[in-house]
Amino acid sequence: MAAQEEFFTGIPKIPYVPSAGAGDVMCFKHYHAEEVLMGKTMEDWLRFSVCYWHSFCGTGADPFGSPTLHRPWNEGTPMEAAKLRLRAAFEFFTKLGVKYYTFHDRDMAPEGSTLEESNRNLDEITDLALELQSQTGIKVLWVTCNLFAHPRYMNGAATNPDCHVLAYAGAQVKKGLDVAKKLGAENFVFWGGREGFLSIYNTDVAAELKHMANFFKMAVQYKEKIGLKCQFLIEPKPKEPCKHQYDYDAMSVIGFLKHYGLESHFKLNIEPNHTTLAGHSYEHDVVMASAFGMLGSVDSNTGSPDLGWDTDQFPMDIRNTTLVMKTIVEQGGLQPGGLNFDAKVRRESTDLEDLFIAHIGAMDAFARGLRHAIRIIEDGLITGMVKERYSSFSHGIGQKVEEGSATLEEMEAFITQKGEPKVTSGKQEKYESIFNHYI
Structure with a gap:
C-alpha cells in the first residue's frame, strides 16, 4: 500500500519467533503457518479469519459508556469512512498474515434510506473489496446479513408477525447472496438475533418457526438458482437480544433443521461464548455439532460465564483451544469453514497495536491447542481408554x-x-x- 494509505505505521508483517521472550507480544511464538501436522499445514488446520464488525467497526461504546476507540479510518462521510475502513482492514489482514475475513452487509457499507440505495452502497464498496482481494489473495470466509439492528427488525426478521418485514429481510438476504457470489465467499451465515420472543403472550411459536423454515428454503432456492457454491451456516445463541431465541443451542438448531428437512443444506457455526450463555461448557456445542456431522465453522471467542452476557473476548485459554482443536482434527478439519475471531478488544485497550496483540495471542493459543490435540490423538492413550470403556458394544448383545x-x-x-x-x-x-x- 502507498505510504499515505498506511494506518498501522511502524508495524511490519508479524513474524514467527519461537524463541521470543514472555514480553515479546508482537510476534508469533507458536503459530507457524507452514508447519505440517498430520499431513496439513497449521494454516490449513486453523483457517483463521478476522471479523470486520468488531475489529474495524467497533468503537468501544457499551450501554454504560461512550466510544473509547477513536480509529483513523472512521472519518469523512459514511461512504468515505467505509472505503478507509476497508483499506485499513486489508492492511491489517496482510500484516497479521491471515487469509480470510468475515463481515455483515451493513458493516461493509452504510445502510441507505431505501433498499436500492443500500444496495448501491454495497455494490460500490464490494467493488473495492474485490480489487483488494485480487491484490492480496485474501478471501471471504463468510458473509452474513444484519437482520437485527434496524428498527424494522425489532420484532424479528424471518419470524416477524408482519410479512412486510419478512419480505424486506428476504430482499436483503437476496442481495447478501449476490455479494457472497461476487466476492467468492466460502460460507454464508444466518444468525437470528431477534428470531425468538420476549413475551410468549403475543407469540405464535408454531407459525414463527414455520415461517423461518420457509425463509431458509427460499434462500436455498436462490442459492441454487444463481449457482452460488458455498456452505450455509446457522449460528446458535440462547438469548440476547431476545429473552429466548429459537436457535438456542446446537441441538435446538439440529432438531429444527431435521424437522423441516433442511439438514442437507446447512451446518452450524458455533460460537463458544454463546454456548456458555446456554449453560453449557465451552466445548459443548462444538462437540455436539461434530457428533452429528454438522460442525461447519467456529466463531472463536470466549466470555466470562460469571457475568452472564456476551462479552466476545479473545480466546486465550489453552484447555479450551485444545478441546476445540481435538474435535476439529478428529473430524478431519473445518473446510470450507474456519476459526473466525468474533472477538473485540476491551474498550480499555485503545492502542492500535492492541488489535494485533489480541489476534496474535489468540492465534498462538489455537496453535498450541492444535499441537496438544494432535499429541493426544497420536499417542492414543485417552482414545484407547474411551474405546475400552465402550467395549461391551463390540460383541454379543452390545x-x-x-x-x-x-x-x-x-x-x-x-x-x-x-x-x-x-x-x-x-x-x-x-x-x-x-x-x-x-x-
Missing part, C-alpha cells in the same frame, strides 16, 4: 444394540442369564490428569 437390531425381549433374556451388572469406575480424575499432561 453389538446388536450398536447395530440397532436388538429387542427388549433379548434385553430381558440377557439379564435373566447374566443377572445384575457390575458397575465399573468412570475414572474421571484419571482422564483429567492425563489430559493435563498434554497442556
Whole structure:
C-alpha cells in the first residue's frame, strides 16, 4: 500500500519467533503457518479469519459508556469512512498474515434510506473489496446479513408477525447472496438475533418457526438458482437480544433443521461464548455439532460465564483451544469453514497495536491447542481408554444394540442369564490428569 494509505505505521508483517521472550507480544511464538501436522499445514488446520464488525467497526461504546476507540479510518462521510475502513482492514489482514475475513452487509457499507440505495452502497464498496482481494489473495470466509439492528427488525426478521418485514429481510438476504457470489465467499451465515420472543403472550411459536423454515428454503432456492457454491451456516445463541431465541443451542438448531428437512443444506457455526450463555461448557456445542456431522465453522471467542452476557473476548485459554482443536482434527478439519475471531478488544485497550496483540495471542493459543490435540490423538492413550470403556458394544448383545437390531425381549433374556451388572469406575480424575499432561 502507498505510504499515505498506511494506518498501522511502524508495524511490519508479524513474524514467527519461537524463541521470543514472555514480553515479546508482537510476534508469533507458536503459530507457524507452514508447519505440517498430520499431513496439513497449521494454516490449513486453523483457517483463521478476522471479523470486520468488531475489529474495524467497533468503537468501544457499551450501554454504560461512550466510544473509547477513536480509529483513523472512521472519518469523512459514511461512504468515505467505509472505503478507509476497508483499506485499513486489508492492511491489517496482510500484516497479521491471515487469509480470510468475515463481515455483515451493513458493516461493509452504510445502510441507505431505501433498499436500492443500500444496495448501491454495497455494490460500490464490494467493488473495492474485490480489487483488494485480487491484490492480496485474501478471501471471504463468510458473509452474513444484519437482520437485527434496524428498527424494522425489532420484532424479528424471518419470524416477524408482519410479512412486510419478512419480505424486506428476504430482499436483503437476496442481495447478501449476490455479494457472497461476487466476492467468492466460502460460507454464508444466518444468525437470528431477534428470531425468538420476549413475551410468549403475543407469540405464535408454531407459525414463527414455520415461517423461518420457509425463509431458509427460499434462500436455498436462490442459492441454487444463481449457482452460488458455498456452505450455509446457522449460528446458535440462547438469548440476547431476545429473552429466548429459537436457535438456542446446537441441538435446538439440529432438531429444527431435521424437522423441516433442511439438514442437507446447512451446518452450524458455533460460537463458544454463546454456548456458555446456554449453560453449557465451552466445548459443548462444538462437540455436539461434530457428533452429528454438522460442525461447519467456529466463531472463536470466549466470555466470562460469571457475568452472564456476551462479552466476545479473545480466546486465550489453552484447555479450551485444545478441546476445540481435538474435535476439529478428529473430524478431519473445518473446510470450507474456519476459526473466525468474533472477538473485540476491551474498550480499555485503545492502542492500535492492541488489535494485533489480541489476534496474535489468540492465534498462538489455537496453535498450541492444535499441537496438544494432535499429541493426544497420536499417542492414543485417552482414545484407547474411551474405546475400552465402550467395549461391551463390540460383541454379543452390545453389538446388536450398536447395530440397532436388538429387542427388549433379548434385553430381558440377557439379564435373566447374566443377572445384575457390575458397575465399573468412570475414572474421571484419571482422564483429567492425563489430559493435563498434554497442556
